[in-house]
Amino acid sequence: MCRDYLQPALLIFASIAIGVVGWSGHVLLLPVALGFPVLWSISQTRSVAALVSSGYFLAASRGLPQGVAAFYSSDIWPGLLLWLGASMSFVAVHTLVWTMNGRARPFRYLLAAAVMAVPPFGITGWAHPVTAAGVLFPGWGWWGLGVMTAGLAGLVTRIWPAVAIAFAGPWLWSAAIWTDPKLPEGWRGVDLDMGASLGREPGLQRQRDMIATVRGAASDGARFVVLPETALGFWTPTVARLWTNAFRDDDGTVIAGAAMVDAGGYDNVLVAVDGRGGHILYRERMPVPGSMWQPWRSWFGESGGARADFFANPVVSIGASRAAPLICYEQLIVWPVLQSMLHDPDLIVAVGNGWWTEGTSIVAIQRTATTAWSKLFAKPIVIAFNT
Incomplete structure (x- = not known):
């Protein structure tokens, strides 16, 4: 019985940590967000997948309540309501497409990723893991986006450890040679x-x-x-x-x-x-x-x-x-x-x-x-x- 509760709790805490670290404002930490698809895929039930999605999104957008309170010169409650409301689309989409079927899971996740990238759900599509493509594949353009998309599909399958290791190489290389984008001349x-x-x-x-x-x-x-x-x-x-x-x-x-x-x-x-x-x-x-x-x-x-x-x-x-x-x-x-x-x-x-x-x-x-x-x-x- 304890084990039944332990794994979901660990997944939820891990998703919160990934949201905090991946979206901390440091560009070289963006690939940490790629841990979210892994946690989503190994969730044992739809309800756990929903909680994992909530933990990740709420952690990634954690500055919203305080920011809204400052914008409206009000207390924290309007910001909290907007924070929770904004998370609903992300959580609903990832909960709805979750499946136990391992063969269908990559297509389901890519569907969720696509839905959260364009309107109407993309209007609140913050903290999208695909953003990390710029760190892993700088200069690759659309090819880099394609490789990242294929990698996201791989991260929700049983071979996710191999995909994670494959991504670790470009991440370390990018971190070693990273330079900020150039300012256009003039x-x-x-x-x-x-x-x-x-x-x-x-x-x-x-x-x-x-x-x-x-x-x-x-x-x-x-x-x-x-x-x-x-x-x-x-x-x-x-x-x-x-x-x-x-x-x-x-x-x-x-x-x-x-x-x-x-x-x-x-x-x-x-x-x-x-x-x-x-x-x-x-x-x-x-x-x-x-x-x-x-x-x-x-x-x-x-x-x-x-x-x-x-x-x-x-x-x-x-x-x-x-x-x-x-x-x-x-x-x-x-x-x-x-x-x-x-x-x-x-x-x-x-x-x-x-x-x-x-x-x-x-x-x-x-x-x-x-x-x-x-x-x-x-x-x-x-x-x-x-x-």
């Missing part, structure tokens, strides 16, 4: 430390301070300077004229986050500004569910909330380059970056505004995931965050 990403005030202070002085920050970043010859999400606040004709006039005599371009508001809601965007004017460069495909994207408002005839463009504008043209933009939440899920990579961009531009994540590993995980994808597809990357 590009600069500017990290800010303005907390919750970024994008919320409408004064002219804040815009002038931001312009001075850009000039300082461009002083060493950078032609493209990237500012974090919502750096410019609301994008209006007045703000556009101010920035255009500021760079009328320069040949550089500023890429910055902003919000475009109308009667129906708003778009979280990246704008490009140079001496000739400014324009919307990119509309976020997947804003943060709950705090930004609130589709249920329309069910009750209400307006507001950020729009999700889902599969729109996967790449944008900036000068002579084609960039794959990723704003904040898009860095935590799978389909935006893979959709962009289908168009073979020249670089990745990743921005965020993570002031509300202080004391958590959320921003570190965003940087880690984006870095892993950058390494997998051998794309230079520009990162700009506000904390």
Whole structure:
């Protein structure tokens, strides 16, 4: 009887440890997440598989309750409810597809992995083990993704020890020779430390301070300077004229986050500004569910909330380059970056505004995931965050 309870308990504790370590914000630890498919596959019952899935996902997303509490300036309970609610899709999918049939198990797991990578379930498809492909197979691109997918299928079979050993070699080699992705020539990403005030202070002085920050970043010859999400606040004709006039005599371009508001809601965007004017460069495909994207408002005839463009504008043209933009939440899920990579961009531009994540590993995980994808597809990357 004790043995009947001991194995499930060990699997659950192991899944929690894998979620904590694999998604700690250190890129070279991402392959630890590959232990989850193994634990899922050796679960003896569907209920144990559900608990293993819960332990892994809740541990990997452990920063959410504290982050939500900070974002809404509330107690911990709304964050806990959102944390548990977000885990429901991951747990439900992996519980539903679990099977005792060893022959069917690889196909079932790959089905779960695919479902959690694309909408609608992929909207909360955080902590996806496939992200580790960038650590194990840097530069392999789609071939590396294919090998990783085959490896995930192997990890849920009886030969999983052999597959794990096969993965250990590339992991150790990658750790030994690891270098961070390159910054594209002529590009600069500017990290800010303005907390919750970024994008919320409408004064002219804040815009002038931001312009001075850009000039300082461009002083060493950078032609493209990237500012974090919502750096410019609301994008209006007045703000556009101010920035255009500021760079009328320069040949550089500023890429910055902003919000475009109308009667129906708003778009979280990246704008490009140079001496000739400014324009919307990119509309976020997947804003943060709950705090930004609130589709249920329309069910009750209400307006507001950020729009999700889902599969729109996967790449944008900036000068002579084609960039794959990723704003904040898009860095935590799978389909935006893979959709962009289908168009073979020249670089990745990743921005965020993570002031509300202080004391958590959320921003570190965003940087880690984006870095892993950058390494997998051998794309230079520009990162700009506000904390």
